Amino acid sequence: MKKVTMYTGNPCSFCAAAKALLKTKNVEIEEIDIWADPANAKEMLQRTKKQKEIMFNEGTERPFSSDLLRESRKGFYHCANCGNKLFASTSKFDSGTGWPSFSEALPGAFKTKIDYKFGMKRTEYHCAKCGAHHGHVFNDGPTKSGKRFCNNGLCLIFRPE
Numbered sequence: 001m002k003k004v005t006m007y008t009g010n011p012c013s014f015c016a017a018a019k020a021l022l023k024t025k026n027v028e029i030e031e032i033d034i035w036a037d038p039a040n041a042k043e044m045l046q047r048t049k050k051q052k053e054i055m056f057n058e059g060t061e062r063p064f065s066s067d068l069l070r071e072s073r074k075g076f077y078h079c080a081n082c083g084n085k086l087f088a089s090t091s092k093f094d095s096g097t098g099w100p101s102f103s104e105a106l107p108g109a110f111k112t113k114i115d116y117k118f119g120m121k122r123t124e125y126h127c128a129k130c131g132a133h134h135g136h137v138f139n140d141g142p143t144k145s146g147k148r149f150c151n152n153g154l155c156l157i158f159r160p161e
C-alpha cells in the first residue's frame with residue numbers, strides 16, 4: 001500500500017470533486033520531511049497543520065486566504081506533499097479569483113483527469129509523482145499558453161531561488 005500525505009480540501013468552488021476523488025484512494029498517510037533545510041522546517045510544519053485541518057475537518061481554503069497570492073519572488077512552487085517541482089514563478093499571475101494561478105506547469109509535473117461534477121466539464125489535475133490533488137486547469141488564461149491553473153495554495157510550497 002502506498003504511503004502518502006493526502007490533502008482532500010476543496011480549495012475553490014471548482015475543486016469539490018477532489019475530495020470525492022481522493023476518498024477513493026486507499027493510501028496510508030505519513031508525514032514526509034520535505035526539506036532538510038532548517039530554514040524551511042518551521043514553515044513546513046505550520047502548513048502541515050493547516051493541511052491536516054482541511055483533510056480531517058472537511059475544511060476549505062477560502063479565496064484570498066493563501067499567503068502565496070502575495071508571493072512575487074523568483075523561484076519554484078513545489079508539491080507540499082512530495083516536493084515535486086510544479087510551477088516556475090515566471091508562470092504565476094494574478095487571476096483575481098483569490099487562488100494562486102499559473103499560466104503553465106513544468107513539463108510532466110501533473111496528470112489530468114476530466115470530471116463532470118456540477119454539470120460542467122472540467123480538467124482536474126494532480127501531482128504526477130504522488131497523486132495529490134492540486135486544482136483545475138481552465139482554457140481562459142491571459143497569456144499565450146491560454147491556460148489558467150487554479151491551484152490550492154495549501155498544496156504548494158514556494159522555494160525562492
Ligand SMILES: [Zn+2]
Nearest residue numbers: 079082127130
Ligand atoms: Zn506531489
